[in-house]
Amino acid sequence: MAGPLNAAEKLTVMLDWFPNIDHLPLYVAREKGFFADEGMDVTILSPSATTDALKLAASNNVDLAVSYAPQAIMGASRGLPVKVVGRLVEHPLSVLLYLEGTGIVHPSDLNGRKIGYTVPGMMDILTDAFAQINGIKKYEPVNVGFAIVQSLVAGKVDAIMGPYKNYETVELKEKGYDAGYFELREWGIPDYDELIFICGEKTLKDKQALIRGFVRAVDRAIKDTRHHPEKALALYFNAVPDAPQGMETKAFAITLPLYASTQRHDVTRWQTFADFAYKYGLIEAKVDVVALLATMAAEK
Numbered sequence: 412m413a414g415p416l417n418a419a420e421k422l423t424v425m426l427d428w429f430p431n432i433d434h435l436p437l438y439v440a441r442e443k444g445f446f447a448d449e450g451m452d453v454t455i456l457s458p459s460a461t462t463d464a465l466k467l468a469a470s471n472n473v474d475l476a477v478s479y480a481p482q483a484i485m486g487a488s489r490g491l492p493v494k495v496v497g498r499l500v501e502h503p504l505s506v507l508l509y510l511e512g513t514g515i516v517h518p519s520d521l522n523g524r525k526i527g528y529t530v531p532g533m534m535d536i537l538t539d540a541f542a543q544i545n546g547i548k549k550y551e552p553v554n555v556g557f558a559i560v561q562s563l564v565a566g567k568v569d570a571i572m573g574p575y576k577n578y579e580t581v582e583l584k585e586k587g588y589d590a591g592y593f594e595l596r597e598w599g600i601p602d603y604d605e606l607i608f609i610c611g612e613k614t615l616k617d618k619q620a621l622i623r624g625f626v627r628a629v630d631r632a633i634k635d636t637r638h639h640p641e642k643a644l645a646l647y648f649n650a651v652p653d654a655p656q657g658m659e660t661k662a663f664a665i666t667l668p669l670y671a672s673t674q675r676h677d678v679t680r681w682q683t684f685a686d687f688a689y690k691y692g693l694i695e696a697k698v699d700v701v702a703l704l705a706t707m708a709a710e711k
Contacts, residue, residue, distance in 0.1 A: 419447070420621055424608075425456045425464045425476040429557075430651045431578060432662045433500055433606055434477065436670060438650040439643050440632035449624030464609075469493045471611040474618060475625065479505075480603040481693065482533045484685050487703045488694035494615050494705040497608035497626040498671035504577055504605045505534070506592035507541060509570040510563055518545035518593055521570055527555035527562055529573030533693075537600070538572040540691035544599035564588060577665035581658050601684045604671070615705060626674050626707040633670045640667055676704045 426434055437455060440446050446453045456473065458464050464476035465483070469491040477499060486493050507526075509515045518541070526547075528534035535552050542550060555562040559574045560582050574580075580590040596602050608629070610622060636643040644663055648656055681700040688694045 419450055419452050420618075422446075422451045422453045422475065422618075422621060422625060423456060423473045424453055424625075425458055425467055425473040427458065427464050427477040427479065427606065429457050430455070430654070432647070432654075432659045432666050433504070433575070433577075435643060435647045435663065435666075436499065436629055436632040436636055438647045439636055440628045442646040442650055443632070443635065445628040445631050445635075446625070449621075449628050451621060451624060451628075453625070465491070465493065468609050468614070469611050471613045474614050475608050475610050475622065477606055478609045479530075479533065479605060480607055480681065480684060481537060481688065482530070483607060483609055483703060484681075484688055484698050484700070485533060485536075485694055487698045487700075488688075488696045492612040493609045493703070494612055495607050495609050495676065495703055496615065496622055496705045496707045497629060497674050498604050498676070499606035499608065499629070500666070500669050501604050501671045502669055503595050503600075503603060504575040504666075504669065505573050506576045506594060507538075507570055507572050507598075508559070508563070508574040508576075508579055508590055508592045510583070511589040511591045513569065515570065515591065518542075518547055518598060521547050521550055523549055524569035525551045525553050525567070527553045527559075527568035527571035529555065529557075529559065529571065534573035536693045537595075540687075540693060541572065541593075541595070541598065541600060543691060560586065577662045577669075578658075581661045581665075585658055601687045602680060603684045605669075623707050630671075630674045633672075636670065637667070674707060676706070678704065 441453055465478050465486050467473045468476035483495050528538050553568050559579050562568050583590040685698040685700050689697050
């Protein structure tokens, strides 16, 4: 299992969102032939909803999916047969976003206001935990889905849980708005991996060598991106020609230090978040993360 596969095999990867700069290492791995070096032909798919990836991976309808550590823990708590096999972004990008000049300075200023959320079944529950910790006694939750900037600018909500500090803040700035946000780690939410790779238990059993090669290729792509950021960005724009280059270039500068430094899981950090999730009602059953995490060390 340590070496490349002899014959090219198909592998499908479902993104968590539309293609954006967070996924850049995937495109670098594909464009530079790192996946091919591991004997695989990778197809990158976009979801129709942010909850699709987890479900499709758990049901083995896609080989791999990009997901979030909190979502994986919640799925495990519900008994979904998923395994975490790799890492893409190793610290939270998600923030509680608002517009400057709207009277919001402290989280408690959101008491009685409308708070949007991006991922149903995860960010709405995380919002409730954030509210419990930070003295937001009453608020109206609103599912804004992908319409983050539009919802804030139009005043449909006062803040949104789940936008990325490397993306929506840049987009708002380009539209003439100054964004403020609360870093989750600074306001009582434990650190976690923002973006991870998951697969179904059956897929892992049937395609372990292939998935191990995929993790190696992604790790290689992240290292290559760190050493040659301008070339990596050019490869990404070539692969995703519809990407807004000005905005994504700015987002890339924020994201570059946050790509996963290693493919090894921090079990203690995972368990800390799982225990937090149980304490604040994100999950109904305790999760032993050792059973959730699959060791797929990137080194040959």
